[in-house]
Each structure stands twice: as C-alpha cells, then as structure tokens.
Amino acid sequence: MSYESAKAAFADWGVDTETALRRLAEIPISMHCWQGDDVVGFESKTGSSGGGIQATGNHPGRARTPDELRADLEFAYAMIPGKHRLNLHACYLDTDQNPDRDEIEFSHFAPWVDWARDQGLGLDFNPTFFAHAKADDNLTLSHPDQAIRDFWIEHGKRSRDIAAQMGAALGTACVNNIWVPDGYKDTPVDRFAPRQRLEQSLNAIMQTPHDKAQLLDAVESKLFGIGVEACTVGSHEFYMGYAIRKGTLLCLDMGHFHPTENVADKLSSVALSVDEILLHVSRPMRWDSDHVILLDDSILQMAQELVSADLLDRTHIGLDFFDATISRTAAWVIGTRNMQKALLRALLAPWDRLKSAEDRLDYTTRLMVTEEIKDLPFGAVWAEFCNRMDVATGPVLLSELDRYQAKVSGRTS
Ligand SMILES: C[C@H](O)[C@H](O)[C@@H](O)C(=O)CO
Numbered sequence: 319m320s321y322e323s324a325k326a327a328f329a330d331w332g333v334d335t336e337t338a339l340r341r342l343a344e345i346p347i348s349m350h351c352w353q354g355d356d357v358v359g360f361e362s363k364t365g366s367s368g369g370g371i372q373a374t375g376n377h378p379g380r381a382r383t384p385d386e387l388r389a390d391l392e393f394a395y396a397m398i399p400g401k402h403r404l405n406l407h408a409c410y411l412d413t414d415q416n417p418d419r420d421e422i423e424f425s426h427f428a429p430w431v432d433w434a435r436d437q438g439l440g441l442d443f444n445p446t447f448f449a450h451a452k453a454d455d456n457l458t459l460s461h462p463d464q465a466i467r468d469f470w471i472e473h474g475k476r477s478r479d480i481a482a483q484m485g486a487a488l489g490t491a492c493v494n495n496i497w498v499p500d501g502y503k504d505t506p507v508d509r510f511a512p513r514q515r516l517e518q519s520l521n522a523i524m525q526t527p528h529d530k531a532q533l534l535d536a537v538e539s540k541l542f543g544i545g546v547e548a549c550t551v552g553s554h555e556f557y558m559g560y561a562i563r564k565g566t567l568l569c570l571d572m573g574h575f576h577p578t579e580n581v582a583d584k585l586s587s588v589a590l591s592v593d594e595i596l597l598h599v600s601r602p603m604r605w606d607s608d609h610v611i612l613l614d615d616s617i618l619q620m621a622q623e624l625v626s627a628d629l630l631d632r633t634h635i636g637l638d639f640f641d642a643t644i645s646r647t648a649a650w651v652i653g654t655r656n657m658q659k660a661l662l663r664a665l666l667a668p669w670d671r672l673k674s675a676e677d678r679l680d681y682t683t684r685l686m687v688t689e690e691i692k693d694l695p696f697g698a699v700w701a702e703f704c705n706r707m708d709v710a711t712g713p714v715l716l717s718e719l720d721r722y723q724a725k726v727s728g729r730t731s
C-alpha cells in the first residue's frame with residue numbers, strides 16, 4: 319500500500335500520520351554499548367560478572383576494541399532511522415592506561431566523547447559495579463567492609479563526574495544510571511543493615527550537586543539475579559523510595575520484575591511520584607534473560623503508556639538486552655527499530671476517541687476500536703519514515719545486515 323493511501327486510512331480514524339512521524343523523529347533511544355561485545359568491556363579484569371548478567375552464545379564478530387565497537391555502532395545507527403544516543407558503561411574506557419575502577423577519569427573516555435560529537439549522538443553513562451575482584455562477594459556499595467564500600471563509592475563519584483562532563487561537552491544531559499549486583503544467594507538474617515549501607519553509599523556518591531542540564535542521576539532496582547536469588551539489596555521498594563526522597567530518576571528494567579508483572583502498568587503510578595523515568599527496555603524470558611526485544615505486547619503496551627499518559631518528555635528510553643547467539647549488530651538494529659515501531663503504533667492510535675469511550679464506560683466501543691485499528695496499514699507509515707530518513711527496510715535491510723556480519727565475522731577473540 320502507498321503511504322498516501324495509508325495516510326487516508328488513518329485520517330478516517332482522525333489520526334494525522336504526519337504529526338506521528340514528526341514526533342517519532344524527535345524520540346531518541348539510548349542504545350547500550352554492551353550488546354556489541356557481550357558485556358566484556360575494555361579493561362583487564364579478574365572478577366566474575368556477578369548478579370546474573372552473563373551473555374550466552376559465541377556468534378562470530380564480537381567487538382574487541384573501542385574502534386571495532388564504534389565501527390559496529392556506526393553501522394547499526396545507519397540502519398536505524400533518527401538520531402539516537404549511546405549508553406556507555408564505565409568498563410568501556412578507551413585509553414592506553416590501566417586505571418582501576420576507583421581511578422577512572424574523563425580523559426579515559428575522551429575518544430568516546432569526540433566520536434559522539436562527530437556522530438551527533440548524546441551519551442549516557444553507567445558506573446560498573448560488577449566484573450571486578452572487589453565485587454566477587456556480590457556485595458559492593460552495601461558490603462560490610464568499609465574499605466570495599468569506599469572503593470566503590472569512589473568509583474561511583476568518579477563515574478558521576480565523568481557523566482557530568484560528558485553532558486557538558488555534548489550539550490545534552492547525560493543520564494548516569496546506578497545498578498549494583500548486591501545481594502544474597504541464601505536467606506540473609508539481616509536485610510536492614512545492608513540496605514542502610516547501600517543508602518549511605520548512594521548518598522556519599524551523590525553528595526555533589528550538578529546542573530541537571532548536564533547530569534541526571536538514575537537508580538535501577540532488580541528482583542534477583544543468578545547467585546543473589548534470596549535477596550537483592552537494591553530492590554524495587556528500596557529504589558522507588560530512594561528516588562522519591564532524593565529526586566533522582568527511577569530506572570525500570572523490564573527484566574527486573576516477576577515475569578507476570580506488567581512493567582508498562584507501573585509507568586503512570588511512578589510518574590505521579592518522580593519527575594523523570596529511565597527505562598531499560600528488555601525481554602525477560604522466564605527470568606532476566608535480556609533477549610532482544612520483539613514487537614510484542616509488552617513493548618507495545620510500554621509505548622502505549624508513554625504516549626497515552628503523555629510521558630515521552632520525561633522518560634528516557636534505554637535498551638538493555640544482549641544476545642551472543644545472533645549477529646550483535648543485527649540485534650541492535652532489530653531491537654531499536656522494534657522500540658521505534660512500537661512508539662509509532664502508539665502515536666498512530668486515536669487516543670481521544672478511546673479515552674472518551676472509556677470515560678463514558680463504553681468498554682464495547684473501546685474494545686472495538688482497539689481491535690479494528692490493528693488492521694490499519696502501519697507498515698506503510700513505517701516504510702515512509704525509513705524512506706524519509708534514508709534507511710533500508712525489508713530484504714534490502716536484511717542484505718545490509720548480512721553484508722556487515724560477513725565483514726566482521728573473521729574477528730577472532
Ligand atoms: C549492563 C547493565 O548495567 C545491566 O544490564 C543492568 O542495567 C542490569 O539490568 C542488570 O541486570
């Protein structure tokens with residue numbers, strides 16, 4: 319179907335496709351660096367990954383250096399319509415030096431900032447509280463040993479400072495997201511003390527005020543990970559309370575709740591208590607497995623909530639999946655485009671009509687409309703978006719992805 323016919327079909331429902339396309343073009347997605355190399359990073363380290371975040375698979379082509387990762391990212395961004403962001407972890411530093419986590423500085427990330435400026439990308443950042451000998455107990459900011467806590471507090475402070483400098487250098491606020499793997503494999507007898515210690519460590523890290531135009535602090539909860547099945551110190555309740563009291567962003571990772579929970583349903587509640595939200599859009603398969611996101615109900619509902627509750631301007635959309643059984647560049651492209659497709663579908667819904675039916679308690683009309691509009695030609699509008707942004711679709715996209723994968727598959731670890 320032509321775009322003009324699709325436009326007319328949506329207009330019949332009172333929906334303007336041009337408005338939707340303009341809005342979609344303004345939504346940046348923060349693409350996570352760690353899909354490109356299976357969360358390995360570029361430092362020499364001795365610790366285990368911790369908290370259940372290991373990637374599985376050995377598909378050829380893993381980026382082994384910052385240059386390879388940047389080349390892969392450039393290819394992926396070229397296959398994704400619009401201008402986006404890169405979410406960098408502290409263990410992805412680019413330097414000949416070998417600083418420990420409590421020694422990192424902005425200069426160790428300067429090549430990333432120069433590259434981001436050249437590419438027109440914003441940067442987001444994350445301190446790395448895992449994959450280090452001092453995290454091998456699965457305790458970092460809540461460790462009972464003050465010396466271990468101090469080490470990680472210093473890492474947190476430095477990461478925050480680096481993030482603020484990234485935001486200042488690029489003229490777009492850098493979201494600095496804190497996730498720690500802290501927890502217990504078996505049932506602890508004291509859950510209160512570690513949570514008090516985590517709170518105190520976070521307070522120490524966030525002591526210095528920063529301009530929100532440069533730095534936005536976020537905290538990320540989790541239900542459990544492999545090795546911390548009995549108790550995660552930074553639980554949802556812990557961080558929800560912390561974010562409300564301290565005025566930070568709350569990060570909702572779709573893999574960090576019980577599989578039967580609807581994370582989209584949380585947005586409107588959380589939005590009543592915190593100013594801004596960070597999303598880690600992911601696909602948990604029975605647990606926090608971080609599968610590449612599909613255009614499935616969970617993602618569609620997330621996008622619907624963002625649009626229907628008018629939360630796009632105060633939600634930072636980040637991705638968090640890593641699959642090493644498929645082409646890593648294709649994983650980025652497929653997942654990011656699926657997030658955009660979900661947003662486009664949400665932007666193309668007749669919200670006024672749906673909300674007015676609901677307010678009249680006319681649930682029959684609400685159901686009829688939600689089901690009828692599923693037949694509308696979304697594909698033609700998406701194709702038009704990609705066309706205007708000069709980005710491939712369909713078989714051409716497939717051959718581009720294959721061509722790039724063939725180019726990198728000779729990399730040996
Ligand atoms: C690598 C990320 O920081 C990590 O995936 C974190 O965001 C998380 O979700 C841990 O389960």
Ligand SMILES: [Mn+2]
Pocket residue numbers: 497538571598638
């Ligand atoms: Mn996450």
